[in-house]
Amino acid sequence: MDIAPLRALVADDMAIVDRIIRKRLESDVALINQLGNYIVGGGGKRLRPMVVLIMARACGHPAGSDQHALLGAIVEMIHTATLLHDDVVDESEVRRGRQTANALWGNEASVLVGDFLYTRAFEMMVALDDMPTMATFSRTTNRIAEGEVMQLMHVHDPDVSEDRYREVIYRKTAVLFEAGCELAARLALGSEAQQATQAAAAYGRHLGTAFQLADDALDYDGNAQAIGKNIGDDLAEGKPTLPLIHCLQHSDVTTREMLRQAIETGGQDYSDRVADALAATRSIEYVRGLAEQEAALATQALEKLPENGFSTALASLATFSVTRSY
Numbered sequence: 001m002d003i004a005p006l007r008a009l010v011a012d013d014m015a016i017v018d019r020i021i022r023k024r025l026e027s028d029v030a031l032i033n034q035l036g037n038y039i040v041g042g043g044g045k046r047l048r049p050m051v052v053l054i055m056a057r058a059c060g061h062p063a064g065s066d067q068h069a070l071l072g073a074i075v076e077m078i079h080t081a082t083l084l085h086d087d088v089v090d091e092s093e094v095r096r097g098r099q100t101a102n103a104l105w106g107n108e109a110s111v112l113v114g115d116f117l118y119t120r121a122f123e124m125m126v127a128l129d130d131m132p133t134m135a136t137f138s139r140t141t142n143r144i145a146e147g148e149v150m151q152l153m154h155v156h157d158p159d160v161s162e163d164r165y166r167e168v169i170y171r172k173t174a175v176l177f178e179a180g181c182e183l184a185a186r187l188a189l190g191s192e193a194q195q196a197t198q199a200a201a202a203y204g205r206h207l208g209t210a211f212q213l214a215d216d217a218l219d220y221d222g223n224a225q226a227i228g229k230n231i232g233d234d235l236a237e238g239k240p241t242l243p244l245i246h247c248l249q250h251s252d253v254t255t256r257e258m259l260r261q262a263i264e265t266g267g268q269d270y271s272d273r274v275a276d277a278l279a280a281t282r283s284i285e286y287v288r289g290l291a292e293q294e295a296a297l298a299t300q301a302l303e304k305l306p307e308n309g310f311s312t313a314l315a316s317l318a319t320f321s322v323t324r325s326y
Contacts, residue, residue: 006054006313009057009313010057014046016069017049017076021077024124032113035110039083048075049076049180051177051204051317052068052071052075052181052183052184053069056184058306058310059184059185059188061187067128067187070124070128072180074121074128075176077121078176081115081121082172084113087110089148089152122137125137132186132191136179140176140178143170147168147175158259158260161245162245162246165240165242173212174206174212178204181200182198182201185199185305199301199302199303199304202297203302203314206298207298209291210292210295210318214288214321216241216242216287217284217287217288218325219232219235220234232271235262235274236266238266239263240263242283243278243284243286243287244274247274247281255280258274258277288322291322294322295319295322298314298318302315
């Protein structure tokens with residue numbers, strides 16, 4: 001499925017988002033400008049602000065809204081800050097087919113510029129002049145930070161359960177989709193439209209979960225050039241994502257011991273044997289099935305929103321989240 005037609009629906013608003021991001025990245029500190037421009041120029045799907053903008057239009061907000069464009073820019077700034085921090089924690093060298101910022105400028109610069117993006121995002125929230133919005137984003141960024149710490153605690157831990165891992169998915173990925181969709185609906189419909197706002201939040205939560213579960217599957221059976229990172233990076237970093245967790249639970253004793261060692265030591269030494277175990281337990285298919293369930297729940301949530309071309313586009317985004325190859 002090609003996402004370009006969906007992006008074209010809000011192309012003008014996305015252009016406003018990009019202008020806001022570039023403007024807000026400006027600083028009189030040269031390194032912030034240099035590193036910030038590198039990140040923005042790195043491409044990426046810009047999925048989060050696009051979802052925010054389409055949700056706003058689905059809820060009846062007109063095109064060209066500075067308020068919703070600013071909301072989309074805030075969501076993307078928060079997401080970009082998390083990527084900078086994640087790459088440092090994971091010691092990643094490649095993202096989206098390019099060297100990471102930490103590989104080029106070092107960990108210290110990446111962490112500090114990530115902090116700059118977070119604080120700039122909060123400055124942008126003030127411009128929305130809406131206390132409930134600030135409260136939602138404050139709670140969201142706190143949960144994201146908690147998710148990052150939880151994931152760090154799980155590295156090289158073969159005893160992570162599916163429930164614990166799904167909580168990490170919610171906090172690290174789904175909560176930002178949830179907040180962006182909830183706020184887009186509330187700003188478009190008003191605070192009294194609670195049912196629609198809750199449905200929009202549910203859509204974002206399930207979409208974000210589906211997106212991350214699909215990513216977990218792609219890490220083992222995707223195309224390195226398409227997804228912009230090496231296949232098996234999660235295993236190499238000792239991350240027990242859901243395919244491995246499921247595989248551990250459904251393997252024989254000998255295979256379980258091998259999988260435990262693979263998680264505890266990291267690296268690529270076990271990659272072939274892990275791939276065989278994943279195939280034997282159909283763990284990748286299991287994770288893709290869960291992703292499809294989440295996408296279906298996201299689509300179901302749209303039934304409580306106005307029916308129009310933009311809500312149809314949101315349903316298509318749910319499909320894209322689990323059928324994409326990158």
